[in-house]
Amino acid sequence: MESLDFSHNAFLLGMSCLIALVAxxxxxxxxxxxxxxxxxxxxxxxxxxxxALGGGIWSMHFVAMLGLQLPVLFYYDSAITLMxxxxxxxxxxxxxxxxxxxxxxxxxxxxxxxxxxxxxLVMHYIGMxxxxxxxxxxxxxxxxxxxLVAIALCVLAIWAAYGHRTNRNIxxxxxxxxGAVCSVHFLAVAETNFVAxxxxxxxxxxxxxxxxxxxxxxxxFVIFGAFLWVxxxxxxxxxxxxxxxxxxxxxxxxxxxxxxPCERDGGKVFVSPSDVMLLRADGHYTQIYTRDDRLFCVWPxxxxxxxxxxxxxxxxxxxxxxxxxxxxxxxxxxxxGRCLFDGEDLPPVPVSRSKLKEIQDALRSPTGAIRAG
Numbered sequence: 001m002e003s004l005d006f007s008h009n010a011f012l013l014g015m016s017c018l019i020a021l022v023a024x025x026x027x028x029x030x031x032x033x034x035x036x037x038x039x040x041x042x043x044x045x046x047x048x049x050x051x052a053l054g055g056g057i058w059s060m061h062f063v064a065m066l067g068l069q070l071p072v073l074f075y076y077d078s079a080i081t082l083m084x085x086x087x088x089x090x091x092x093x094x095x096x097x098x099x100x101x102x103x104x105x106x107x108x109x110x111x112x113x114x115x116x117x118x119x120x121l122v123m124h125y126i127g128m129x130x131x132x133x134x135x136x137x138x139x140x141x142x143x144x145x146x147x148l149v150a151i152a153l154c155v156l157a158i159w160a161a162y163g164h165r166t167n168r169n170i171x172x173x174x175x176x177x178x179g180a181v182c183s184v185h186f187l188a189v190a191e192t193n194f195v196a197x198x199x200x201x202x203x204x205x206x207x208x209x210x211x212x213x214x215x216x217x218x219x220x221f222v223i224f225g226a227f228l229w230v231x232x233x234x235x236x237x238x239x240x241x242x243x244x245x246x247x248x249x250x251x252x253x254x255x256x257x258x259x260x261p262c263e264r265d266g267g268k269v270f271v272s273p274s275d276v277m278l279l280r281a282d283g284h285y286t287q288i289y290t291r292d293d294r295l296f297c298v299w300p301x302x303x304x305x306x307x308x309x310x311x312x313x314x315x316x317x318x319x320x321x322x323x324x325x326x327x328x329x330x331x332x333x334x335x336x337g338r339c340l341f342d343g344e345d346l347p348p349v350p351v352s353r354s355k356l357k358e359i360q361d362a363l364r365s366p367t368g369a370i371r372a373g
Contacts, residue, residue: 003137003193003194003195004070004071004072004134004193004194004195004196005071006068006069006070006071006194007069008064008067008068008069009066009067009069010067011067012063012064012066012067013064013067015063016059016060016061016063016064016067016182016185017060017178017182019056019059019060019063019220019223020056020057020060020177020178020181020182021174021175021178022056022223022224022227023052023053023055023056023057023059023060023178023223023227024053024056024157024173024174024175024177024178024181025170025171025174025227025230026049026052026056026223026226026227026230027049027050027052027053027056027092027177028049028053028161028170028173028174028177029170029230029231029233029234030045030048030049030052030226030230031045031046031049031096031099031100032165032170032233033165034046034100037261037298038261038263038268038298039263039298042100042101042298046093046096046097046100046101047093048226049092049096050089050090050092050093050096051089052223052226053089053092053096053116053177054085054088054089054090054091054092054093054119054123055085055088055089055219055222055223056181056223057088057092057119057120057123057181058084058085058088058123058127058219059216059219059220059223060181060182060185061084061123061124061127061181061185062081062127062212062215062216063216063220064185064186064189065127065212066209066212066213066216068189070134070194072133072134072196073133074131074132074133074134075131075132075133075206075207075208075209076130076131076132076206076207076208076209076212077129077130077131077132077203077204077205077206077207078130078204078205078206078207078211079203079204079205080126080127080129080130080203080204081127081130081207081212082204083126084122084123084126084127084130085123087119087122087123087126088119088120088122088123091115091116091118091119091122092115092116092119094115095111095112095113095115095116095119095158096112098111098112098115099112099158099162101284102284103284103300104162109158109159109162109163110155110158110159112158112162113151113154113155113156113157113158113159114151114154114155116154116157116158116177116180117147117150117151117152117153117154117155117180118150118151120150120154120180120181120184121146121147121150121184124146124184124185124188125188128188128192132206133196133197133198133199134194134195134196134197135194135195135197136192136193136194137192137193137194137195138188138191138192139191139192139193141191142187142188142190142191142192143188143191145187145191146183146184146187146188146191149180149183149184149187150180150183150184153176153177153179153180153183154176154177154180156176157173157174157175157176157177157179157180158173160172160173160176161173161174161177167234258273258307258308258311259271259272260272260273260276260288260297260299260304261297261298261299262288262295262296262297262298263295263296263297263298264293264295264296269295271288271290271295273308273311273313273323274323274325275290275291276288276289276290276323276326277289277290277291277322277323277326277341277343277346278320278321278322278323278326278339278341278346278347278349279297279301279304279308279313279320279321279322280319280320280347280349281300281301281318281319281320282296284300285297285298285299285300286299286300286301286304289345289346289347291326291343291346294345301318301319301321304321305321308321309321312324312325314358314359314362314363315355316337316339316349316350316351316352316355316359317349317350317351317352317355318352320349320350322339322349324362324363326341327339327340327341327363328340328341328342330351330359330360330363332351332356332360335353335356336350336351336353336356337350337351337356337359337360338350338351339351339359339363
């Protein structure tokens with residue numbers, strides 16, 4: 001079969017790249033500051049981000065396909081086209097779940113990036129399989145090149161956006177994500193041949209370019225609307241506490257700034273650090289012990305450490321933080337130690353060997369004077 005000549009509409013190609021940028025920025029912005037949110041709020045944010053990123057991949061692809069100009073009439077299988085969108089959303093959702101509901105290690109970040117790259121590839125080739133009266137024929141070089149570029153750029157995008165969760169990094173991650181989506185499509189199509197076929201195997205009803213255009217317009221409208229909604233959060237003026245320089249914010253009393261988000265009976269409550277006796281790692285979250293209660297906190301121990309050490313808390317062990325003003329007694333036996341509290345329901349806190357001297361000296365200081373056992 002003879003390959004068909006094809007060309008592209010430059011305007012639609014430009015619009016497809018813009019959609020990839022907007023979708024990337026929206027999805028990565030939706031997952032900012034999730035450590036302060038409840039599990040339900042995190043789940044909703046991750047779901048919305050999955051739709052934004054996965055839907056953006058799909059919208060970019062089919063806007064670019066609307067710009068594909070072939071000398072024959074062709075249609076799309078609506079069921080396969082819909083399947084390509086849903087699979088992209090699910091695969092991107094799996095990557096975001098890894099990033100936000102597991103320990104964010106270098107391996108996890110790289111795996112999540114690779115998953116997003118796979119999502120782009122799967123979406124592209126399933127979407128191309130939906131062509132009717134026209135078939136795409138791929139070259140080995142094109143498939144390999146697009147696959148390598150997709151995975152490499154997506155790993156780079158996730159590392160850029162999640163290595164440090166700053167606005168600058170989100171922008172860098174957006175550029176890498178959009179570059180991955182656009183590169184996969186254009187590299188793959190450049191190495192693809194199209195041939196006319198008399199009929200196709202219909203999995204679902206046929207859909208013309210005109211009907212597809214309506215679907216793409218709607219999806220793009222939703223993505224741009226979400227972009228405007230998320231963009232507002234970058235324009236909100238910072239609070240007075242946020243305006244303070246770092247050295248002054250650290251010097252503030254604990255009760256003047258920080259409140260620890262916790263959950264009790266399905267509801268969200270905030271606890272003053274001065275009321276906290278100790279924190280203990282619990283998987284990817286923490287348990288907060290006060291004198292009268294034990295609460296679930298959405299912060300992982302790494303986030304709790306980063307936020308509470310400037311306010312005088314001590315890390316006695318990789319899984320424990322203590323409020324030195326609440327420690328009743330410190331006991332040391334050879335290369336082991338533990339902090340004890342007044343209260344029957346408060347467990348002793350182990351002190352790791354590498355931190356024995358540091359903790360003992362800190363607890364003997366004027367601000368943390370306690371009895372040593």
